[in-house]
Amino acid sequence: MLLIRCPYCEEERPELEFxxxxxxxxxxxxxxxxxxDEDFEAYFFIRSNRKGLVFERWRHIHGxxxxxxxxxxxxxxxxxxxxxxxxxxxxxxxxxAERAAWSNVExxxxxxKKPAGRTGKGKA
Numbered sequence: 001m002l003l004i005r006c007p008y009c010e011e012e013r014p015e016l017e018f019x020x021x022x023x024x025x026x027x028x029x030x031x032x033x034x035x036x037d038e039d040f041e042a043y044f045f046i047r048s049n050r051k052g053l054v055f056e057r058w059r060h061i062h063g064x065x066x067x068x069x070x071x072x073x074x075x076x077x078x079x080x081x082x083x084x085x086x087x088x089x090x091x092x093x094x095x096x097a098e099r100a101a102w103s104n105v106e107x108x109x110x111x112x113k114k115p116a117g118r119t120g121k122g123k124a
Contacts, residue, residue, distance in 0.1 A: 002077065006060045007068050007084045013060070021057035023047045024069040025089050051075055055089055058082070 002015040029035050029043055048054075054074045059067050071080040071092050080092055 004079055005082045006063055007082045008064045008066045009060065013063060017060060017062040019059050019061050021059050021067060024055040024057045053092060
């Protein structure tokens with residue numbers, strides 16, 4: 001079972017006590033009633049959903065009930081750190097050895113064809 005540390009209770013608790021609440025550190029437009037439909041769509045619906053290190057909001061629903069932020073590796077599901085809501089996003093960079101080679105790469109970059117060449121099978 002995955003254990004998540006609540007920064008308010010200062011305890012590691014089972015994941016069943018928590019609920020995911022979306023991407024963290026989103027900035028609400030100051031003029032929400034005046035923005036275009038495309039800008040509203042981008043703010044309200046579009047999320048980055050990247051592989052690798054992500055910053056998320058969580059809620060300790062079966063504990064203190066408070067929202068907090070977490071830095072989590074979406075590939076390994078490992079929580080790097082948790083911190084109180086309202087605090088600045090910590091500067092965290094996963095060591096290269098721990099990052100997957102394809103993490104945080106744009107989809108177009110994943111499908112780049114490699115130059116044709118020798119495959120190393122047999123003699124030419």
